[in-house]
Amino acid sequence: MPIENMSGPRPDYSRYMDIEKGWVDRRIFADQAIYEQELYQIFARCWLFLAHDSQIPKPGDFITTHMGEDSVIVVRQKDNTVKAFLNSCTHRGNKVCFADAGNSRRFVCNYHGWSFDTAGELTGMHEEYCYEEGDINKADWGLKQVAQIDSYKGLIFATFDETAPSLETFLGDFRWYLDALLDNEEGGTEFVGGTIKSVIGANWKFGVENFIGDALHAGWTHDSGCRAMNNGEPFPPVDMQNSFHASVNGHGWEFGMEGVGDIFLLGRPKVMEYYERIRPQMAKRLGEVRSKIFGSVASASIFPNVSFLPGIHTFRTWNPKGPYELELKTFVIVNKEMAEEIKDDITKGVMCTFGPGGAFEMDDGENWENCTTVNRGVVTRQEKLHYGCGISRKIDHPDMPGTIYRGQYNDSNQRLFYQRWADMMNAQGWDDVPERHKSQLNGRATRDIPSMKKA
Amino acid sequence: MSIVAYFKEEGTAATSVELISEVEQRLYREMRFLDDEEYRKWTDMMTADVHYFMPGIETRYRKDKTDQMNDLSRMAYYNDNLEELGKRIDRLETGTAWSEDPATRYCHIISNIEVETTANPDEVLVYSNFLVYRNRLERDEDTLIGNRKDLWRREDGVLKLARRRILLKQNVLISKNMNVYF
Known part of the structure; x- marks a missing residue:
């Protein structure tokens, strides 16, 4: 499912411009409600740039960045693929990483010690014994992953929208x-x-x-x-x-x-x-x-x-x-x-x-x-x-x-x-x-054309 | 990327009140020139081989050994020799540096000055802290605070700035530009 737009009916945004006549309405630069819609309609849907491959060359290398206003961690995996997930603990929501970049085997929340591996999976927590059978299935409480992640010639992009077209189609x-x-x-x-x-x-x-x-x-x-x-x-x-x-x-x-x-x-x-x-x-x-x-x-x-x-x-x-x-x-x-x-x-x-x-x-x-x-x-x-x-x-x-x-x-x-x-x-x-x-x-490689x- | 052991020299606390006072007066004069936008007079206080360095510092965990303060190949606000500093100042003299007209109001405050002598009798290490305030137009306002480590070298009897490393205490520069010197 794409990220649900929680707000009510939207106006026709084409009315904020006339590209045949050549003008744009200034409200798109100033209106708080339009801005909120941008976060849903554009930043929660489009492919967004995360990192260059060279910033995270080794397993465990990470950078933190934003997709819209959502804070994310981008991490190189042991198999050399890259994952990206929300930088927000699934327990009370605190950030689990405070550095711009680095290398780590896990991301541990400072609040209650919930610990996530480099794939974003919940692996343990402080005083874990207090959770009894049936309280939590850790597999369900990993950090929220982006819906799709891919790269084009070194540039890593991701989208929160699983219905988005492929990165290749998006860049076209x-x-x-x-x-x-x-x-x-x-x-x-x-x-x-x-x-x-x-x-x-x-x-x-x-x-x-x-x-x-x-x-x-x-x-x-x-x-x-x-x-x-x-x-x-x-x-x-x-x-x-x-x-x-x-x-x-x-x-x-x-x-x-x-x-x-x-x-x-x-x-x-x-x-x-x-x-x-x-x-x-x-x-x-x-x-x-x-x-x-x-x-x-x-x-x-x-x-x-x-x-x-x-x-x-x-x-x-x-x-x-x-x-x-x-x-x-x-x-x-x-x-x-x-x-x-x-x-x-x-x-x-x-x-x-x-x-x-x-x-x-x-x-x-x-x-x-x-x-x-x-x-x-x-x-x-x-x-x-x-x-x-x-x-x-x-x-x-x-x-x-x-x-x-x-x-x-x-x-x-x-x-x-x-x-x-x-x-x-x-x-x-x-x-x-x-x-x-x-x-x-x-569907074709563009370099040789x-x-x-x-x- | 090349990592250069850049500015790790250490000295011995200076004992000469005369020397300490001379250094202090040089630092204050520099900052007065910057307050008054007398940039050529400011660069005249530097040696021909000056290196003016202000690295960009990422937030990293304590265990991270990336040498952000001395690696000259990383991104930096300033990593300039005299010619490069001169080009930045050239811009201000073109008459079309729009973001400086009307003029910005500057105030440079220097404190915590510490002078160390080195093995070279003509060179002293100088530590200091700065608070640079700037205000322009109606209410544009920036306060930039940090530390400096300098090397000053005596040439023809006059102390000149040969090297300066500036560490700004901001991760995200909370300003639209860095049209300011330290």
Whole structure:
């Protein structure tokens, strides 16, 4: 059974936007009742990112994280599979793990000593003799498991909804794009050690929508960051003919085709050299098109709340904490095959650009906070926001899957993100969720498909 | 990932009141420059090979031996040399650093200063605690508290900051950004 939505009748969420005309209603960023529905309809249903395989390489390795506002533990099992379960004791509900990460053979509640193994099974409790025959069947009182868990090229996802489609179906043809990040070199990717978390007083969707398609803000919001990292030079002009938005059922990637812009913004010449060296290999592996998409000025989000910058190597989740707050978790993603020196150089570059003290990141938070908090005003809240940029530039591109719009300065990925948001908010079950982009690649490995002409 | 034995030096408690006072005055002056946004004057107080390090610290159990304070390959708020610090400051001088205009109001408070001499007569270890308050716009407010361990080196008679490790006492940075120095 999917997680039961305990609230009453819901409105038609499609009315909070008109993606043909290009506007979105501000109440979706401010209304407590809408936020509660997001937790049920989106975060308790969708596949959510939990961890990278490399964060928990050995049996007993764990990290703790959140799925929506639900606290979960993600653990590597003895057979190398991964399990994830609620971080909440089945006795009185206390947390059973208080660390961000580590290695453990069991998770023991501090309250009454209930003890759970790494698979989440209840194995014993303090003063167990006081439970008599018939009081408890321990097998029934393990930690609540996620309904499904799976991974795509190192990224581990889970859903609380057993009726959700497979992860492959959920990601769909977006896998073709993800391969440019996750599979551009033999060996795949890993996360650098550590996690940096911060609090932004903004609605979670502002982070996601910014990364899914807001190339336009970069040259203005981040003018100071770009000049700082780039010897006083502003952002280069965008080639509107040869840059695109690609959307697949709410996931989105906006990108140029010049291949170097984001790597350049990292400000690390050795990293630039590294990619120049492997680019011919990358082109053989993924095809010319994706070898140019990777590294270009670009940004991307996986529905509902994962974002990354290919080439800059920041990877993050925007975790909901009420309509007016999000918790940002950031990671650094690198290729496993890279020399330590390159990995260290990338890590320094990410923290100089997209850490909380990074020259780019520090100007984002204040924008999103104010985009959010102004909606405390009941008059302001009733005004629409404009999302009409590039609304007539939809094209069919022979090489690329998904819904494609021409011109990197465009609101299309954002419009389609909010369309998916409304689809999820309205659906009684997954059967009601419309497939806005019909998959052409389902059931097939996407790495070896260089372009849709060859699909 | 490479683990570097980074900042494990120990010294001997300084006995010279003159030296202790000199160090204290250097620390206070630094913080006055930061309060006044005189960032170039601040970095002028550093050696050319300065390393400015503020690791991100995860919450881990006591038995966990991950060296979060000294492993330079892990994620860090700051892991900067002078050039990298300089780039962050360049941003503030572009005129388009929107999140600093109107200006943020800063106050850096330093206490618990302890000076140790080392085997090298030109170098001293300095421990201190900080409380950094910032306030901007109407009621944006952050209080950042932590410890520092520094290495100061005498160059041409003047003590300069050669190494600083900053440990912030927050797991989740309770702020939208870290546009602040310590």
